[in-house]
Amino acid sequence: MATPSPCCGICALDASGTFCTARGRTLDEIAAWPDATEVRRAAIAAVTAARTGRGVPSPPGSTLTFRKVRRMSRPR
Template sequence: MVRSPCINICEIERRSGLCRGCLRTVDEIMAWPTASEATRAALVAELATREIPRRRWFA
């Protein structure tokens, strides 16, 4: 069973649309409960490649 990547830090970053805690989009979070094990596994694998872009304060 693929466990949810949620770590209870639930805040959507405005620019990227990703949760700061689990790096999923709102759509991915909402689809998780009904997603197949294969879909969940693929998403968890993809999350390892995601990051929230750092803000550039002085550009």
């Protein structure tokens, strides 16, 4: 099962220029996505979900579980 792109079309970085304001990905993670292996995509999705406090479903057959954590601060 392919990991869907987390992109939602809101293209803006936070005030520090570090994270996507919509999904919490870094520029490196955004740039890596098109050529990333399925394992790397799942890792990016897990890290960004933890970064933003959004849970992600575990891949089918996986023994990994993901928990929600504190949301990253967003500029107002």
